[in-house]
Amino acid sequence: MITQDQVAALQSEMDSNGENQAQMAYRILEEMIVTLKLPPGSKISEKSLNRSLGFGRTPLREALQRLAIEGTVRILPRSGVIVSDIDMADQLNMIEVRRELEKIMAGRAARLALDAQRQTFSALALKFELAGKQDDEGIFIETDREFNSLVVSTAQNKYVAYAIAPIEAQTRRFWYLHFKRFGDLARVASLHANIARAIAANDEAHARHSSDLLLDYVEEYTRNTLRFMGGL
Structure with a gap:
């Protein structure tokens, strides 16, 4: 999982780039998935991400929706969010x-x-x-x-x-x-x-x-x- 120091560094970068929380949440999650910190098939817990990253529900959901559109995650009704397999x-x-x-x-x-x-x-x-x-x-x-x-x-x-x-x-x-x-x-x-x-x-x-x-x-x-x- 990403460390608090990494979150703080990204927060500072977000402020300098003028990014909103949804954009920053997307970048962090995409980086975690790409670098296999969240490997294919793993389940993403919104509550866990909220605790570790400090984002609210709305920015996280916006980020996850964007990742789903790109095919990086799958949002399954009543099953949560799963990191997609690499095709x-x-x-x-x-x-x-x-x-x-x-x-x-x-x-x-x-x-x-x-x-x-x-x-x-x-x-x-x-x-x-x-x-x-x-x-x-x-x-x-x-x-x-x-x-x-x-x-x-x-x-x-x-x-x-x-x-x-x-x-x-x-x-x-x-x-x-x-x-x-x-x-x-x-x-x-x-x-x-x-x-x-x-x-x-x-x-x-x-x-x-x-x-x-x-x-x-x-x-x-x-x-x-x-x-x-x-x-x-």
């Missing part, structure tokens, strides 16, 4: 959609990035390379979260942002479950760094191409994982 067979379908959405976002971000954003993307590229060089999953996860958020805000397309959010949540859950066994952190970090550098250079064509190369790897890694798990 192994559906991963390749999600990658097909994710590829096109991320290519749109990378291209738009490269075209629209201003000087301050370009500097941040350059800094993120260095962090990705550091994560790969040190084989440090913690640095990669933190950098990837910042990178994804910056790409979405820089791309300035709310429709793509809405469409990619649930797909990213499901693919992150798959990543947490299997990447240590089947993934290559140095390779995926380098592929992310290439996208960040292309955006920093306002090179739309290269950003789109680099996004495609990343998704080529994601598809390769996913197929290898599914093959090993007996899903292909």
Whole structure:
């Protein structure tokens, strides 16, 4: 379960970002599910969450409804809320959609990035390379979260942002479950760094191409994982 110190840190971040309690509850719950603190099949107790997170019933229910729409949880009448299983067979379908959405976002971000954003993307590229060089999953996860958020805000397309959010949540859950066994952190970090550098250079064509190369790897890694798990 998430600690009180983590809640306090997120509360401070919420205040700086102007988020309301429902948005913050959603982010905390989504993070707990993605990182498998709430694993597939586990039951979510509103009362327990209320005690541990300090949110009221209304914000929690709004957050759970949003997660249900995205397919992350299932709300069962008279049975409560259950964290959805990870649909192994559906991963390749999600990658097909994710590829096109991320290519749109990378291209738009490269075209629209201003000087301050370009500097941040350059800094993120260095962090990705550091994560790969040190084989440090913690640095990669933190950098990837910042990178994804910056790409979405820089791309300035709310429709793509809405469409990619649930797909990213499901693919992150798959990543947490299997990447240590089947993934290559140095390779995926380098592929992310290439996208960040292309955006920093306002090179739309290269950003789109680099996004495609990343998704080529994601598809390769996913197929290898599914093959090993007996899903292909």
